Amino acid sequence: MKWSAKPIKHKGENRIAVYFEKNAGLIERIKKINGARWSQTLMAWHIPDTEENRVRFKITPIAYTIPSEEAQIQIEKFKQWMRSKRYSESTIVTYSEALKSFLVFYREKAIADITNEDVILYNNEYILKNNLSASYQNQIVNAIKLFFQTIRETKMLVDKIHRPKRAKQLPNVLSKEEIKLILNAHSNIKHKMMLSLIYSCGLRCGELLALEPVHIDSKRNLVLLKNAKGKKDRIAPLSPKILEMLREYYIAFKPTKYLFEGQISGQPYDSRSLQQVLKQALQKSGITKPATLHWLRHSFATHLLENGTDLRYIQELLGHNSSKTTEIYTHVSTKSIQQIKSPFDDL
Incomplete structure (x- = not known):
């Protein structure tokens, strides 16, 4: 069962979002965690950001690392661009946090020099190595694609950024x-x-x-x-x-x-x-x-x-x-x- 977790800011609170493909057993386990809540907007469960929960969900230190000064400026610009496009605040938070994870990984590299090969490397060296879910990887891809559409000087070919193959799950239906x-x-x-x-x-x-x-x-x-x-x-x-x-x-x-x-x-x-x-x-x-x-x-x-x-x-x-x-x-x-x-x- 693949799942992933990351720190987020949700409605002004420090939380940990947990992503996974639908699984009744895992849902029941998360419900038992004190303060666990489901967010329809994030399409994820989220829990209080505590040391116990960080250990429980094996959150890697990179999630808390600060990106480079250039990346911080660009993330803020990205937020402003999304606001001007009338994206919801929850989407802005989700995308900017996902982008932050990617840019932290390349904090020693200029954004203009990041390429499609770097996305593949990130997927292999961070997403797959940490056994993170396809749904979380897909969210990262959404953020990267949207962000690099707003960057003028870039080596990134947005249309060639590939998505993870997702499990084809059927919707649950009651009689x-x-x-x-x-x-x-x-x-x-x-x-x-x-x-x-x-x-x-x-x-x-x-x-x-x-x-x-x-x-x-x-x-x-x-x-x-x-x-x-x-x-x-x-x-x-x-x-x-x-x-x-x-x-x-x-x-x-x-x-x-x-x-x-x-x-x-x-x-x-x-x-x-x-x-x-x-x-x-x-x-x-x-x-x-x-x-x-x-x-x-x-x-x-x-x-x-x-x-x-x-x-x-x-x-x-x-x-x-x-x-x-x-x-x-x-x-x-x-x-x-x-x-x-x-x-x-x-x-």
């Missing part, structure tokens, strides 16, 4: 029966409403928590998703059953700014609390799978495909840029597979 058990597990209408809306519209966790009452178009049975991933607006169809539930919920809770608010009026519901809502639903329904909120979105897409919905429409509903991202659901749809007769039946 319709399991979804029904989860959505009916809570008697609290707010908890039931949040989980139901994620599944019925195929929403990301952040998209649900950013919803405001004005984003519900009850006349046209639509949900407007503002500034979703990639700063794109999109619409999702609203089930009449969901609309009835929403009306009941609205009367009971009367949200002020966000559709789902926490204990403080006008503040969005906490994403960690929402994860707990799902966890409780799983326990109540007796489902032992390590399901996450994103599993509901995967299940929405797969069930649409199994119902005969065109892949192009599913792509639009999910907000995918590329059809290739959406095509992965064809590999987990059981509609065609279940019709295949096993030769064992003829024996």
Whole structure:
């Protein structure tokens, strides 16, 4: 099981981000670490930056080394460039920290002299030697490619920077029966409403928590998703059953700014609390799978495909840029597979 960890600054705190391909066992182990949290933006778990955690995750000293003065200046310029391009602050932090790791490795070399061969050497001598994950390596590549696009004097050929071959993992999908058990597990209408809306519209966790009452178009049975991933607006169809539930919920809770608010009026519901809502639903329904909120979105897409919905429409509903991202659901749809007769039946 390959994983990697690195020190980061997240929401003003010193943290350690832990990257790995999806693994239920490792997720359970990280959850037991005091202060562990999942970040949808970073797409990683992060834990307090303590000496114990540094030893536990074998963080190499290079992660804490200061880059050269030239590199520090260029990293700051890179941050300013990203801000001018309206990148989110979390992306700016992620990319600048990833770039810092690379430039620390070449702190004795002028940035203008760094070449594509140096990227290969870095991958072999740092990434692979320290058994760091492909997802972390890919993040480094993203940062390097973007950074060198902003540098005028460079020997780097950005288009020729290669990415690691990533594992082709299928999305996790729950059956319709399991979804029904989860959505009916809570008697609290707010908890039931949040989980139901994620599944019925195929929403990301952040998209649900950013919803405001004005984003519900009850006349046209639509949900407007503002500034979703990639700063794109999109619409999702609203089930009449969901609309009835929403009306009941609205009367009971009367949200002020966000559709789902926490204990403080006008503040969005906490994403960690929402994860707990799902966890409780799983326990109540007796489902032992390590399901996450994103599993509901995967299940929405797969069930649409199994119902005969065109892949192009599913792509639009999910907000995918590329059809290739959406095509992965064809590999987990059981509609065609279940019709295949096993030769064992003829024996």
